Amino acid sequence: MASGEAKLRLYNTLTREKADFVPLDPGNVRMYVCGPTVYDYAHIGNARPVIVFDVLFRLLRHLYGASHVTYVRNITDVDDKINARAARDFPELPLNEAIRKVTEKTAAQFLADAKALGCLDPTVQPRATEHIAEMIAMTQTLIRKGNAYSAEGHVLFDVKSFRHGGELEYGKLAHRSLDDMLAGARVEVAPYKRDPMDFVLWKPSSPEEPGWESPWGRGRPGWHLECSAMSEKHLGEVFDIHGGGIDLAFPHHENELAQSRCAHGTPMMAQVWMHNGFLQVEGQKMSKSLGNFVTISELLNTDKFGGRKWPGEVLRLAMLMTHYREPIDFSVEKLEVATKVLDGWYRLVGDGKASETSDYGSRVLNELRDDLNTPEALTSLHVSADFARDPDDDNGPARFKFAANVLGLLEMTASQWFQGGRDDVVEIATLVTARLAALNAKDFATADRIRAELLEQGIQLMDSKNAAGERVTTWEVKR
Ligand code: AMP
Ligand code: ZN
Numbered sequence: 193m194a195s196g197e198a199k200l201r202l203y204n205t206l207t208r209e210k211a212d213f214v215p216l217d218p219g220n221v222r223m224y225v226c227g228p229t230v231y232d233y234a235h236i237g238n239a240r241p242v243i244v245f246d247v248l249f250r251l252l253r254h255l256y257g258a259s260h261v262t263y264v265r266n267i268t269d270v271d272d273k274i275n276a277r278a279a280r281d282f283p284e285l286p287l288n289e290a291i292r293k294v295t296e297k298t299a300a301q302f303l304a305d306a307k308a309l310g311c312l313d314p315t316v317q318p319r320a321t322e323h324i325a326e327m328i329a330m331t332q333t334l335i336r337k338g339n340a341y342s343a344e345g346h347v348l349f350d351v352k353s354f355r356h357g358g359e360l361e362y363g364k365l366a367h368r369s370l371d372d373m374l375a376g377a378r379v380e381v382a383p384y385k386r387d388p389m390d391f392v393l394w395k396p397s398s399p400e401e402p403g404w405e406s407p408w409g410r411g412r413p414g415w416h417l418e419c420s421a422m423s424e425k426h427l428g429e430v431f432d433i434h435g436g437g438i439d440l441a442f443p444h445h446e447n448e449l450a451q452s453r454c455a456h457g458t459p460m461m462a463q464v465w466m467h468n469g470f471l472q473v474e475g476q477k478m479s480k481s482l483g484n485f486v487t488i489s490e491l492l493n494t495d496k497f498g499g500r501k502w503p504g505e506v507l508r509l510a511m512l513m514t515h516y517r518e519p520i521d522f523s524v525e526k527l528e529v530a531t532k533v534l535d536g537w538y539r540l541v542g543d544g545k546a547s548e549t550s551d552y553g554s555r556v557l558n559e560l561r562d563d564l565n566t567p568e569a570l571t572s573l574h575v576s577a578d579f580a581r582d583p584d585d586d587n588g589p590a591r592f593k594f595a596a597n598v599l600g601l602l603e604m605t606a607s608q609w610f611q612g613g614r615d616d617v618v619e620i621a622t623l624v625t626a627r628l629a630a631l632n633a634k635d636f637a638t639a640d641r642i643r644a645e646l647l648e649q650g651i652q653l654m655d656s657k658n659a660a661g662e663r664v665t666t667w668e669v670k671r
Contacts, residue, residue, distance in 0.1 A: 200255060200561045202433070203517060205441055205465040206365055210563055213464065215432050221252050221261045222431035224423040224462070226440055227317070229268040229415075230298035231277040233487040234305055236507070236522055237437075237471040237478055243508055243600075244468045244516040244564070245435050246311040250600060251560045264426045265314040266419060267302075269295040269321050270412055275401060287400045305488040308504035310600040318422045320413070324404045326421040327413040330455050331393045331406075339454040342408050343384035345396035351389045354450045356459075362389070362450055365465060366442035377443060391447050393417050416447035423461075424452065434462035441467050469519045471511075498524035500671075503613065506530045509601060512566040531671070533574075534601070534609070540577055541593040543605040550591035552576035556598045569599060612650075612669030620651055624665050627653075631663060 200213040215221045225245045228234055234242075245265070252261045274291055282290035299319075320327075331347050334340035339353045351362040351370070363373055370389060379388050392414040397403030403410040413421075423431065429452070434445065445465060452461040473484040490496045491507060509530040514520040555576065559569035576595055580588030596602035604613075611617055623642050630638040643653055652670040657663060 200251070201563055202464050202466060203563045204463075205467050208367070213432075215256070216430065216463065218256055219260055221256050221433075222427040223249065223252070223261070223263050223433040223435065224419070224427055224431060225263070225265045225314075225434075226419055226436040226444065227265040227267050228298075228302050229271045229273060230295045230302060231271065231274040232298065233489050234302050235478065235485060235487050236473070236491060239305070239309055239488050239507065240471050240511060240516075240520065241435065241437050241468050242306050242311055243309055243511045245466075246306075246309075246600060247512065247560070247566065248433070248435070248466075248564055249312060249314070250598065251557065251564070254557055254598065255561075262316070262427060263314040264316045264318065264423065266422045267295075267299050267317055267319045268415065268418060269299065269319050270402065270418065271415060288402055291402055301489060305492070308492050309488070310505055310508050310603060312600075316426045318426055320418040320422070323418070323421050323425060324413065326425050327417050328394075328404075328406050330417065330421050330424070330451065331413075333455045334393065334451065337454060337457075339451075340393055341386065342394075345409050345411065346382075346384060346392060347394040347408055348385060348390040349393055349447065349451060349454075350386060351391070351450065352387055354454055361453070363446065365446045365449055368442070373442070391416065391443065393451070416444055417451060419444075419448050420451040420455070420461075423448075424456070429456040430458050430460055431462050433464045433466060435466040435468075438467040438469055441465070468516045469514075471520045471522050473522045474524075475521055498527060502527050502531075503534075503609075505534060505601065505603075505609075509534060509570075512599060513570060515567055516564055537573075537577060537592075537596060537602055538606040538609040540581055541589045541596075541602055541606060543607050544590055544593070546593035546597050546602075547587060547590040548594070550594040552580065552591050552595035553598050556595045560598070566599065573599075610668040614669065620646065620649075620667060624653065624667060628663060628665055 201210050202213045203210045223245070225241060228238060249261065249263045274294055275287065278287060278290035278294045282293055285293070331340060334349065335342065335347065340347055340349050352360065354360070354362040360370070363369060366373065368376070374388055377389070381388060394406060394408055394411050394413055394417070396409055396411045401412070403412050436445065449461045452458070472478060473486065476482055476484055478485050486497050488507070491502045492504060493501060495501065506527055510522070510526045511520065513526065513530070552573070555572040556569045559565045559572055562568070573595060576592055579585050580592035582588065593602050614620070623646060627639045627642040630642065646653060646667070647670070650670050652668050654666050654668070655663065
Protein backbone atom coordinates (compact mmCIF):
# COMPACT_ATOMS: atom_id res chain seq x y z
CA MET A 193 0.00 0.00 0.00
CA ALA A 194 1.41 3.40 -0.92
CA SER A 195 2.37 5.34 2.20
CA GLY A 196 0.09 8.18 3.15
CA GLU A 197 -3.02 6.32 2.00
CA ALA A 198 -5.80 5.52 4.41
CA LYS A 199 -5.37 2.21 6.18
CA LEU A 200 -7.48 -0.88 5.89
CA ARG A 201 -9.26 -1.67 9.15
CA LEU A 202 -10.82 -5.06 9.79
CA TYR A 203 -12.88 -6.47 12.62
CA ASN A 204 -11.25 -9.54 14.12
CA THR A 205 -13.46 -12.18 15.79
CA LEU A 206 -10.42 -13.29 17.82
CA THR A 207 -9.85 -9.91 19.51
CA ARG A 208 -13.40 -8.63 19.03
CA GLU A 209 -11.92 -5.36 17.84
CA LYS A 210 -11.45 -3.45 14.66
CA ALA A 211 -7.75 -2.85 14.02
CA ASP A 212 -5.37 -1.69 11.30
CA PHE A 213 -4.56 -4.52 8.94
CA VAL A 214 -0.83 -5.05 8.47
CA PRO A 215 -0.08 -7.98 6.15
CA LEU A 216 2.64 -10.39 7.17
CA ASP A 217 4.09 -9.94 3.68
CA PRO A 218 2.67 -7.10 1.55
CA GLY A 219 4.18 -8.90 -1.45
CA ASN A 220 1.79 -11.80 -0.86
CA VAL A 221 -1.36 -11.09 1.14
CA ARG A 222 -2.94 -14.45 1.98
CA MET A 223 -6.60 -15.26 2.65
CA TYR A 224 -8.36 -18.58 3.25
CA VAL A 225 -12.15 -18.93 3.17
CA CYS A 226 -13.97 -22.17 3.97
CA GLY A 227 -15.82 -23.27 0.87
CA PRO A 228 -18.84 -25.49 0.33
CA THR A 229 -19.35 -29.10 1.26
CA VAL A 230 -20.45 -30.36 -2.12
CA TYR A 231 -23.47 -32.57 -1.54
CA ASP A 232 -26.32 -30.28 -2.60
CA TYR A 233 -27.08 -27.03 -4.43
CA ALA A 234 -25.76 -23.96 -2.58
CA HIS A 235 -28.56 -21.91 -1.00
CA ILE A 236 -28.76 -18.14 -0.92
CA GLY A 237 -27.24 -18.10 2.60
CA ASN A 238 -24.15 -19.86 1.23
CA ALA A 239 -23.91 -17.09 -1.37
CA ARG A 240 -23.19 -14.54 1.34
CA PRO A 241 -19.60 -15.52 2.25
CA VAL A 242 -18.89 -16.11 -1.45
CA ILE A 243 -19.86 -12.50 -2.27
CA VAL A 244 -18.50 -10.85 0.90
CA PHE A 245 -15.03 -12.37 0.56
CA ASP A 246 -15.01 -11.67 -3.17
CA VAL A 247 -15.42 -7.98 -2.31
CA LEU A 248 -12.55 -8.27 0.18
CA PHE A 249 -10.43 -10.06 -2.45
CA ARG A 250 -11.10 -7.24 -4.92
CA LEU A 251 -10.27 -4.61 -2.28
CA LEU A 252 -6.98 -6.33 -1.36
CA ARG A 253 -6.08 -6.51 -5.06
CA HIS A 254 -6.65 -2.75 -5.36
CA LEU A 255 -4.60 -2.02 -2.24
CA TYR A 256 -1.67 -4.41 -2.75
CA GLY A 257 -1.77 -5.16 -6.48
CA ALA A 258 -3.61 -7.99 -8.18
CA SER A 259 -0.54 -10.24 -8.29
CA HIS A 260 0.18 -9.76 -4.57
CA VAL A 261 -2.93 -11.43 -3.16
CA THR A 262 -3.54 -15.17 -2.81
CA TYR A 263 -7.12 -16.21 -2.12
CA VAL A 264 -7.77 -19.88 -1.32
CA ARG A 265 -11.32 -21.21 -1.12
CA ASN A 266 -11.54 -24.96 -0.66
CA ILE A 267 -14.02 -27.54 -1.82
CA THR A 268 -14.93 -30.07 0.86
CA ASP A 269 -15.44 -33.29 -1.05
CA VAL A 270 -14.98 -35.70 1.87
CA ASP A 271 -17.85 -35.56 4.34
CA ASP A 272 -20.42 -37.94 5.76
CA LYS A 273 -23.24 -35.78 4.37
CA ILE A 274 -21.83 -36.47 0.91
CA ASN A 275 -21.71 -40.21 1.57
CA ALA A 276 -25.34 -40.22 2.72
CA ARG A 277 -26.49 -38.25 -0.33
CA ALA A 278 -24.55 -40.50 -2.71
CA ALA A 279 -26.09 -43.65 -1.22
CA ARG A 280 -29.57 -42.10 -1.47
CA ASP A 281 -29.29 -40.76 -5.04
CA PHE A 282 -27.29 -43.54 -6.69
CA PRO A 283 -28.12 -46.75 -4.76
CA GLU A 284 -27.22 -48.89 -7.77
CA LEU A 285 -23.61 -47.64 -7.94
CA PRO A 286 -20.64 -48.60 -5.76
CA LEU A 287 -20.45 -45.89 -3.08
CA ASN A 288 -17.17 -44.38 -4.24
CA GLU A 289 -18.50 -43.95 -7.77
CA ALA A 290 -21.75 -42.49 -6.46
CA ILE A 291 -19.76 -40.04 -4.32
CA ARG A 292 -17.76 -38.90 -7.34
CA LYS A 293 -20.99 -38.27 -9.24
CA VAL A 294 -22.44 -36.18 -6.41
CA THR A 295 -19.28 -34.13 -5.75
CA GLU A 296 -18.44 -33.44 -9.41
CA LYS A 297 -21.93 -32.29 -10.27
CA THR A 298 -22.30 -30.19 -7.11
CA ALA A 299 -18.86 -28.58 -7.35
CA ALA A 300 -19.48 -27.61 -11.00
CA GLN A 301 -22.85 -26.11 -10.04
CA PHE A 302 -21.23 -24.14 -7.21
CA LEU A 303 -18.61 -22.66 -9.55
CA ALA A 304 -21.31 -21.69 -12.05
CA ASP A 305 -23.33 -20.04 -9.25
CA ALA A 306 -20.29 -18.09 -8.02
CA LYS A 307 -19.61 -16.86 -11.55
CA ALA A 308 -23.23 -15.76 -11.98
CA LEU A 309 -22.89 -13.79 -8.73
CA GLY A 310 -20.05 -11.83 -10.33
CA CYS A 311 -17.27 -13.38 -8.23
CA LEU A 312 -13.69 -13.66 -9.40
CA ASP A 313 -12.16 -17.11 -9.31
CA PRO A 314 -10.08 -17.55 -6.13
CA THR A 315 -6.37 -18.04 -6.80
CA VAL A 316 -6.54 -21.68 -5.68
CA GLN A 317 -9.58 -23.94 -5.13
CA PRO A 318 -8.12 -27.02 -3.48
CA ARG A 319 -10.14 -30.18 -2.93
CA ALA A 320 -9.91 -32.21 0.26
CA THR A 321 -9.50 -35.51 -1.64
CA GLU A 322 -6.29 -34.16 -3.19
CA HIS A 323 -4.69 -33.44 0.22
CA ILE A 324 -5.10 -36.69 2.14
CA ALA A 325 -1.33 -37.26 2.47
CA GLU A 326 -0.92 -33.80 4.05
CA MET A 327 -3.78 -34.57 6.47
CA ILE A 328 -2.18 -37.85 7.53
CA ALA A 329 1.17 -36.08 8.02
CA MET A 330 -0.40 -33.38 10.18
CA THR A 331 -2.17 -36.01 12.29
CA GLN A 332 1.15 -37.82 12.82
CA THR A 333 2.79 -34.55 13.89
CA LEU A 334 -0.01 -33.88 16.38
CA ILE A 335 0.35 -37.35 17.90
CA ARG A 336 4.13 -36.95 18.11
CA LYS A 337 3.76 -33.61 19.87
CA GLY A 338 1.28 -35.00 22.39
CA ASN A 339 -1.74 -33.07 21.08
CA ALA A 340 -3.57 -36.08 19.67
CA TYR A 341 -4.10 -39.75 20.51
CA SER A 342 -5.35 -42.80 18.66
CA ALA A 343 -8.08 -44.99 20.08
CA GLU A 344 -10.13 -47.73 18.42
CA GLY A 345 -9.13 -46.76 14.89
CA HIS A 346 -9.89 -43.08 15.57
CA VAL A 347 -7.44 -40.28 16.12
CA LEU A 348 -8.67 -37.51 18.41
CA PHE A 349 -7.39 -34.05 19.16
CA ASP A 350 -6.80 -33.57 22.88
CA VAL A 351 -8.33 -30.12 23.51
CA LYS A 352 -6.89 -29.83 27.03
CA SER A 353 -3.37 -30.17 25.60
CA PHE A 354 -3.72 -26.88 23.70
CA ARG A 355 -2.07 -24.52 26.16
CA HIS A 356 0.18 -21.52 26.12
CA GLY A 357 2.20 -20.69 29.23
CA GLY A 358 0.04 -23.10 31.22
CA GLU A 359 -3.17 -21.37 30.18
CA LEU A 360 -5.83 -23.20 28.14
CA GLU A 361 -5.91 -21.79 24.59
CA TYR A 362 -8.81 -23.88 23.30
CA GLY A 363 -11.93 -21.69 23.22
CA LYS A 364 -10.20 -18.32 22.74
CA LEU A 365 -11.73 -17.73 19.31
CA ALA A 366 -15.21 -18.64 20.53
CA HIS A 367 -14.56 -16.66 23.74
CA ARG A 368 -15.95 -19.55 25.73
CA SER A 369 -14.76 -21.85 28.51
CA LEU A 370 -14.72 -25.62 28.07
CA ASP A 371 -17.83 -25.93 30.23
CA ASP A 372 -19.73 -23.35 28.17
CA MET A 373 -18.66 -25.02 24.96
CA LEU A 374 -19.79 -28.40 26.19
CA ALA A 375 -23.19 -27.03 27.25
CA GLY A 376 -23.72 -25.37 23.87
CA ALA A 377 -22.36 -28.00 21.53
CA ARG A 378 -23.75 -31.21 20.18
CA VAL A 379 -20.74 -33.36 20.89
CA GLU A 380 -20.54 -37.03 20.16
CA VAL A 381 -20.03 -38.89 23.41
CA ALA A 382 -17.70 -41.82 22.83
CA PRO A 383 -16.02 -44.09 25.37
CA TYR A 384 -12.61 -43.65 23.76
CA LYS A 385 -12.56 -39.85 24.24
CA ARG A 386 -10.44 -38.40 27.03
CA ASP A 387 -12.56 -35.26 27.10
CA PRO A 388 -16.04 -34.90 25.59
CA MET A 389 -14.83 -31.87 23.57
CA ASP A 390 -12.01 -33.85 21.94
CA PHE A 391 -12.73 -33.97 18.23
CA VAL A 392 -11.94 -36.34 15.41
CA LEU A 393 -8.87 -35.93 13.19
CA TRP A 394 -9.21 -39.32 11.57
CA LYS A 395 -11.89 -41.99 11.68
CA PRO A 396 -12.18 -45.55 10.39
CA SER A 397 -14.10 -46.33 7.18
CA SER A 398 -16.08 -49.48 6.49
CA PRO A 399 -15.07 -51.33 3.28
CA GLU A 400 -17.78 -49.61 1.22
CA GLU A 401 -17.17 -46.13 2.62
CA PRO A 402 -14.56 -43.82 1.08
CA GLY A 403 -11.26 -44.39 2.80
CA TRP A 404 -7.49 -44.14 2.52
CA GLU A 405 -4.76 -46.30 4.01
CA SER A 406 -3.20 -44.70 7.09
CA PRO A 407 -1.07 -45.69 10.11
CA TRP A 408 -4.43 -46.13 11.96
CA GLY A 409 -6.00 -48.38 9.34
CA ARG A 410 -8.21 -47.51 6.40
CA GLY A 411 -10.12 -44.34 7.19
CA ARG A 412 -11.00 -40.76 6.36
CA PRO A 413 -10.22 -37.30 7.75
CA GLY A 414 -12.44 -35.13 9.93
CA TRP A 415 -13.73 -31.91 8.37
CA HIS A 416 -11.65 -29.50 10.50
CA LEU A 417 -8.41 -31.24 9.59
CA GLU A 418 -9.10 -30.77 5.89
CA CYS A 419 -8.92 -26.96 6.11
CA SER A 420 -5.81 -26.99 8.34
CA ALA A 421 -3.97 -29.15 5.80
CA MET A 422 -5.14 -27.23 2.72
CA SER A 423 -4.40 -23.79 4.18
CA GLU A 424 -0.88 -24.88 5.19
CA LYS A 425 -0.20 -26.32 1.74
CA HIS A 426 -1.33 -23.24 -0.18
CA LEU A 427 -0.73 -20.35 2.25
CA GLY A 428 1.82 -21.55 4.78
CA GLU A 429 1.71 -22.16 8.53
CA VAL A 430 0.60 -18.61 9.36
CA PHE A 431 -1.35 -16.36 7.02
CA ASP A 432 -3.33 -13.12 7.05
CA ILE A 433 -7.08 -13.63 6.92
CA HIS A 434 -9.33 -16.59 7.61
CA GLY A 435 -13.01 -16.23 6.77
CA GLY A 436 -16.40 -17.90 6.68
CA GLY A 437 -19.93 -17.59 8.02
CA ILE A 438 -20.41 -16.91 11.73
CA ASP A 439 -21.67 -20.46 12.33
CA LEU A 440 -18.17 -21.69 11.44
CA ALA A 441 -16.44 -19.75 14.24
CA PHE A 442 -17.25 -22.58 16.62
CA PRO A 443 -16.43 -25.40 16.49
CA HIS A 444 -14.95 -25.48 12.97
CA HIS A 445 -12.53 -22.55 13.16
CA GLU A 446 -11.71 -23.11 16.83
CA ASN A 447 -10.65 -26.63 15.88
CA GLU A 448 -8.74 -25.61 12.76
CA LEU A 449 -6.85 -23.05 14.83
CA ALA A 450 -6.04 -25.58 17.57
CA GLN A 451 -4.74 -28.18 15.09
CA SER A 452 -2.65 -25.76 13.04
CA ARG A 453 -1.08 -23.94 15.98
CA CYS A 454 -0.21 -27.16 17.79
CA ALA A 455 1.14 -28.87 14.68
CA HIS A 456 3.29 -25.89 13.69
CA GLY A 457 4.10 -24.52 17.15
CA THR A 458 3.00 -21.05 16.03
CA PRO A 459 1.41 -18.28 18.11
CA MET A 460 -1.39 -17.91 15.54
CA MET A 461 -2.93 -19.57 12.51
CA ALA A 462 -4.31 -16.43 10.88
CA GLN A 463 -3.88 -12.81 11.95
CA VAL A 464 -7.52 -11.85 11.36
CA TRP A 465 -10.61 -14.06 11.66
CA MET A 466 -13.59 -12.66 9.78
CA HIS A 467 -17.16 -13.94 9.90
CA ASN A 468 -20.22 -12.89 7.95
CA GLY A 469 -23.60 -12.65 9.67
CA PHE A 470 -26.46 -14.94 8.82
CA LEU A 471 -29.07 -14.53 6.14
CA GLN A 472 -32.75 -15.15 6.73
CA VAL A 473 -35.58 -15.04 4.22
CA GLU A 474 -38.62 -12.75 4.57
CA GLY A 475 -37.99 -12.42 8.32
CA GLN A 476 -37.61 -16.12 9.06
CA LYS A 477 -34.77 -18.58 9.35
CA MET A 478 -34.44 -20.34 6.01
CA SER A 479 -35.52 -23.94 6.28
CA LYS A 480 -36.94 -26.65 4.07
CA SER A 481 -39.84 -27.24 6.45
CA LEU A 482 -40.91 -23.57 6.35
CA GLY A 483 -40.85 -23.72 2.55
CA ASN A 484 -38.65 -20.61 2.30
CA PHE A 485 -35.50 -22.50 1.39
CA VAL A 486 -34.15 -21.23 -1.91
CA THR A 487 -31.02 -22.12 -3.85
CA ILE A 488 -28.90 -19.69 -5.87
CA SER A 489 -29.71 -21.69 -8.98
CA GLU A 490 -33.48 -21.44 -8.33
CA LEU A 491 -33.21 -17.66 -7.94
CA LEU A 492 -31.25 -17.38 -11.20
CA ASN A 493 -33.21 -19.83 -13.30
CA THR A 494 -36.75 -20.29 -11.98
CA ASP A 495 -39.80 -18.29 -10.88
CA LYS A 496 -39.80 -19.80 -7.37
CA PHE A 497 -38.93 -16.58 -5.47
CA GLY A 498 -41.20 -13.62 -6.20
CA GLY A 499 -42.54 -15.13 -9.43
CA ARG A 500 -39.57 -14.24 -11.62
CA LYS A 501 -35.92 -15.00 -12.34
CA TRP A 502 -33.30 -12.72 -10.80
CA PRO A 503 -29.98 -11.83 -12.45
CA GLY A 504 -26.91 -12.74 -10.37
CA GLU A 505 -25.97 -9.08 -10.19
CA VAL A 506 -29.27 -8.26 -8.48
CA LEU A 507 -28.55 -10.92 -5.84
CA ARG A 508 -25.05 -9.49 -5.39
CA LEU A 509 -26.22 -5.90 -4.97
CA ALA A 510 -29.01 -6.94 -2.59
CA MET A 511 -26.43 -8.73 -0.45
CA LEU A 512 -24.07 -5.73 -0.37
CA MET A 513 -26.80 -3.39 0.86
CA THR A 514 -26.22 -4.83 4.37
CA HIS A 515 -22.89 -4.71 6.24
CA TYR A 516 -21.34 -8.17 6.20
CA ARG A 517 -21.40 -8.61 9.98
CA GLU A 518 -25.08 -7.71 10.33
CA PRO A 519 -27.84 -10.26 9.85
CA ILE A 520 -29.51 -9.82 6.48
CA ASP A 521 -33.18 -10.20 5.70
CA PHE A 522 -33.43 -11.43 2.14
CA SER A 523 -36.72 -10.48 0.50
CA VAL A 524 -38.44 -9.99 -2.84
CA GLU A 525 -38.71 -6.31 -1.99
CA LYS A 526 -34.95 -6.04 -1.56
CA LEU A 527 -34.41 -7.68 -4.95
CA GLU A 528 -36.88 -5.30 -6.58
CA VAL A 529 -35.02 -2.30 -5.12
CA ALA A 530 -31.69 -3.70 -6.34
CA THR A 531 -33.14 -4.26 -9.83
CA LYS A 532 -34.31 -0.63 -10.10
CA VAL A 533 -30.93 0.65 -8.93
CA LEU A 534 -29.07 -1.44 -11.49
CA ASP A 535 -31.46 -0.40 -14.30
CA GLY A 536 -30.69 3.23 -13.49
CA TRP A 537 -26.94 2.72 -13.25
CA TYR A 538 -26.78 0.74 -16.50
CA ARG A 539 -28.76 3.51 -18.26
CA LEU A 540 -26.14 5.94 -16.96
CA VAL A 541 -23.04 4.01 -18.12
CA GLY A 542 -24.50 2.69 -21.38
CA ASP A 543 -22.19 0.49 -23.43
CA GLY A 544 -19.03 2.52 -22.74
CA LYS A 545 -15.88 1.30 -21.02
CA ALA A 546 -14.80 2.05 -17.45
CA SER A 547 -12.00 4.57 -16.88
CA GLU A 548 -8.63 3.33 -15.62
CA THR A 549 -9.01 4.93 -12.19
CA SER A 550 -11.45 7.45 -10.77
CA ASP A 551 -12.22 9.82 -7.93
CA TYR A 552 -15.59 8.08 -7.58
CA GLY A 553 -13.77 4.77 -7.25
CA SER A 554 -11.44 6.17 -4.58
CA ARG A 555 -14.50 7.05 -2.51
CA VAL A 556 -15.81 3.50 -2.76
CA LEU A 557 -12.39 2.12 -1.80
CA ASN A 558 -12.24 4.45 1.20
CA GLU A 559 -15.58 3.19 2.50
CA LEU A 560 -14.48 -0.41 2.02
CA ARG A 561 -11.29 0.27 3.96
CA ASP A 562 -13.48 0.68 7.03
CA ASP A 563 -14.16 -3.02 7.68
CA LEU A 564 -15.73 -3.54 4.26
CA ASN A 565 -18.49 -1.00 4.73
CA THR A 566 -20.50 -1.86 1.61
CA PRO A 567 -23.67 0.09 2.61
CA GLU A 568 -21.58 3.29 2.80
CA ALA A 569 -19.79 2.36 -0.43
CA LEU A 570 -23.19 2.07 -2.12
CA THR A 571 -24.30 5.42 -0.67
CA SER A 572 -21.21 7.00 -2.17
CA LEU A 573 -22.05 5.35 -5.51
CA HIS A 574 -25.56 6.86 -5.43
CA VAL A 575 -24.08 10.31 -4.82
CA SER A 576 -21.50 9.80 -7.59
CA ALA A 577 -24.23 8.69 -10.00
CA ASP A 578 -26.00 12.02 -9.52
CA PHE A 579 -22.80 13.88 -10.43
CA ALA A 580 -21.93 11.53 -13.28
CA ARG A 581 -25.35 12.15 -14.89
CA ASP A 582 -24.41 15.82 -15.35
CA PRO A 583 -23.26 16.25 -18.98
CA ASP A 584 -20.63 18.74 -17.71
CA ASP A 585 -19.03 15.99 -15.60
CA ASP A 586 -16.17 14.99 -17.91
CA ASN A 587 -16.19 11.32 -18.61
CA GLY A 588 -18.66 10.89 -15.72
CA PRO A 589 -20.20 7.56 -16.83
CA ALA A 590 -16.77 5.94 -17.39
CA ARG A 591 -15.53 7.12 -14.00
CA PHE A 592 -18.74 5.91 -12.41
CA LYS A 593 -18.42 2.50 -14.06
CA PHE A 594 -14.91 2.12 -12.63
CA ALA A 595 -16.28 2.86 -9.15
CA ALA A 596 -19.08 0.29 -9.48
CA ASN A 597 -16.56 -2.27 -10.78
CA VAL A 598 -14.68 -1.99 -7.47
CA LEU A 599 -17.67 -3.79 -5.91
CA GLY A 600 -17.93 -6.21 -8.82
CA LEU A 601 -20.99 -4.35 -10.18
CA LEU A 602 -21.73 -3.04 -13.71
CA GLU A 603 -19.31 -5.46 -15.28
CA MET A 604 -21.43 -5.97 -18.41
CA THR A 605 -22.66 -3.41 -20.92
CA ALA A 606 -26.09 -1.80 -20.73
CA SER A 607 -27.11 -3.74 -23.86
CA GLN A 608 -26.18 -7.04 -22.22
CA TRP A 609 -27.96 -6.02 -19.03
CA PHE A 610 -31.22 -5.02 -20.68
CA GLN A 611 -31.00 -8.03 -22.96
CA GLY A 612 -30.99 -10.14 -19.79
CA GLY A 613 -27.97 -12.24 -20.74
CA ARG A 614 -30.04 -14.00 -23.46
CA ASP A 615 -28.02 -16.34 -25.57
CA ASP A 616 -30.30 -15.87 -28.62
CA VAL A 617 -29.41 -12.21 -29.33
CA VAL A 618 -28.43 -13.03 -32.92
CA GLU A 619 -31.80 -14.62 -33.65
CA ILE A 620 -33.56 -11.68 -32.03
CA ALA A 621 -31.49 -9.18 -34.04
CA THR A 622 -32.40 -11.04 -37.26
CA LEU A 623 -36.11 -10.79 -36.44
CA VAL A 624 -35.79 -7.11 -35.52
CA THR A 625 -34.12 -6.42 -38.89
CA ALA A 626 -36.78 -8.40 -40.73
CA ARG A 627 -39.49 -6.39 -38.98
CA LEU A 628 -37.82 -3.09 -39.92
CA ALA A 629 -37.69 -4.23 -43.55
CA ALA A 630 -41.39 -5.14 -43.39
CA LEU A 631 -42.25 -1.74 -41.90
CA ASN A 632 -40.27 0.07 -44.60
CA ALA A 633 -42.13 -2.00 -47.22
CA LYS A 634 -45.42 -1.05 -45.50
CA ASP A 635 -46.09 -4.76 -44.79
CA PHE A 636 -47.63 -3.99 -41.40
CA ALA A 637 -49.16 -7.44 -40.95
CA THR A 638 -45.71 -9.10 -41.01
CA ALA A 639 -44.21 -6.38 -38.78
CA ASP A 640 -46.99 -6.88 -36.20
CA ARG A 641 -46.64 -10.64 -36.34
CA ILE A 642 -42.88 -10.42 -35.60
CA ARG A 643 -43.47 -7.97 -32.75
CA ALA A 644 -46.06 -10.32 -31.22
CA GLU A 645 -43.81 -13.32 -31.70
CA LEU A 646 -40.93 -11.60 -29.89
CA LEU A 647 -43.21 -10.41 -27.09
CA GLU A 648 -44.28 -14.00 -26.65
CA GLN A 649 -40.56 -14.80 -26.00
CA GLY A 650 -40.34 -11.98 -23.43
CA ILE A 651 -38.77 -9.42 -25.79
CA GLN A 652 -40.09 -5.86 -25.79
CA LEU A 653 -39.36 -3.69 -28.88
CA MET A 654 -38.88 0.06 -28.73
CA ASP A 655 -39.16 2.15 -31.92
CA SER A 656 -37.57 5.56 -32.34
CA LYS A 657 -35.92 7.70 -35.01
CA ASN A 658 -32.25 8.54 -35.30
CA ALA A 659 -30.77 11.99 -36.05
CA ALA A 660 -31.20 11.38 -39.79
CA GLY A 661 -34.89 10.68 -39.24
CA GLU A 662 -34.55 6.94 -39.98
CA ARG A 663 -36.55 4.38 -38.06
CA VAL A 664 -34.49 2.44 -35.42
CA THR A 665 -35.62 -0.34 -33.13
CA THR A 666 -33.99 -1.46 -29.89
CA TRP A 667 -35.11 -4.23 -27.59
CA GLU A 668 -35.14 -5.18 -23.93
CA VAL A 669 -36.11 -8.19 -21.94
CA LYS A 670 -39.62 -7.53 -20.60
CA ARG A 671 -39.66 -7.22 -16.82
P1 AMP B 1 -21.70 -25.06 4.62
O1 AMP B 1 -21.70 -25.69 3.25
O2 AMP B 1 -22.91 -25.33 5.42
O3 AMP B 1 -20.42 -25.33 5.37
O4 AMP B 1 -21.73 -23.49 4.39
C1 AMP B 1 -20.87 -22.83 3.49
C2 AMP B 1 -20.72 -21.39 3.93
O5 AMP B 1 -21.99 -20.72 3.96
C3 AMP B 1 -20.15 -21.24 5.34
O6 AMP B 1 -19.26 -20.15 5.35
C4 AMP B 1 -21.38 -20.92 6.18
O7 AMP B 1 -21.05 -20.18 7.33
C5 AMP B 1 -22.18 -20.08 5.21
N1 AMP B 1 -23.63 -20.05 5.51
C6 AMP B 1 -24.45 -21.13 5.64
N2 AMP B 1 -25.74 -20.73 5.88
C7 AMP B 1 -25.73 -19.37 5.90
C8 AMP B 1 -26.72 -18.35 6.09
N3 AMP B 1 -28.02 -18.66 6.28
N4 AMP B 1 -26.34 -17.06 6.05
C9 AMP B 1 -25.05 -16.72 5.84
N5 AMP B 1 -24.06 -17.61 5.65
C10 AMP B 1 -24.38 -18.94 5.67
ZN1 ZN C 1 -12.64 -24.58 7.13
